[in-house]
Amino acid sequence: MYDWFSGLTLAQKVLTGLVAALFLFSLSYLLSTAFLYLVGAGERTESPTDEGAVPNTVRAHSSASASAETTTPDTKLSITGARWEGEKVVVEGTWKGELSSVHCDLLQGGTSGKSTRWWDRSVAAKMDWSRRTFTQEFAPASGGESPDPRARYGVLCSGQFSGGWQMADTAFVEGRPPG
Numbered sequence: 001m002y003d004w005f006s007g008l009t010l011a012q013k014v015l016t017g018l019v020a021a022l023f024l025f026s027l028s029y030l031l032s033t034a035f036l037y038l039v040g041a042g043e044r045t046e047s048p049t050d051e052g053a054v055p056n057t058v059r060a061h062s063s064a065s066a067s068a069e070t071t072t073p074d075t076k077l078s079i080t081g082a083r084w085e086g087e088k089v090v091v092e093g094t095w096k097g098e099l100s101s102v103h104c105d106l107l108q109g110g111t112s113g114k115s116t117r118w119w120d121r122s123v124a125a126k127m128d129w130s131r132r133t134f135t136q137e138f139a140p141a142s143g144g145e146s147p148d149p150r151a152r153y154g155v156l157c158s159g160q161f162s163g164g165w166q167m168a169d170t171a172f173v174e175g176r177p178p179g
Contacts, residue, residue: 077159077167084175089138098162104136111154111170149179
């Protein structure tokens with residue numbers, strides 16, 4: 001073997017060394033993978049999908065090792081009205097479920113339009129917790145732009161619910177701004 005290797009040119013010796021190193025690396029990889037597979041085969045646990053769980057459910061385990069499935073909560077957010085009242089837009093809506101907050105945006109160009117700059121953003125939605133209703137008024141900001149009387153307007157309201165759930169609804173604003 002030594003005589004064969006010493007009879008090779010420098011390029012052939014380098015190539016032979018690289019092939020031998022690659023062979024040893026591959027062999028060690030395959031042997032270690034086979035060993036880990038054989039050792040860990042008895043410890044494999046099935047995933048919730050393998051156990052027949054319904055997709056899009058969350059599985060919770062108590063300290064007593066009992067499990068229960070939790071599905072999407074019964075939540076809903078609806079805009080019941082959006083209209084011009086003089087120089088302001090009034091949006092009314094309802095919700096179902098454990099709501100944390102509601103935020104509405106006024107959009108010029110309809111429900112998929114661009115945000116407008118003329119309304120006072122410091123005015124938050126008013127919540128009636130017992131009736132599960134909200135009202136948002138878009139009043140002009142002092143020194144702000146005026147609404148375009150030729151433009152169509154829409155509103156987008158989104159609600160943040162307990163458990164991290166979020167719902168949204170859109171509606172066109174009835175009527176036109178004064179001007």
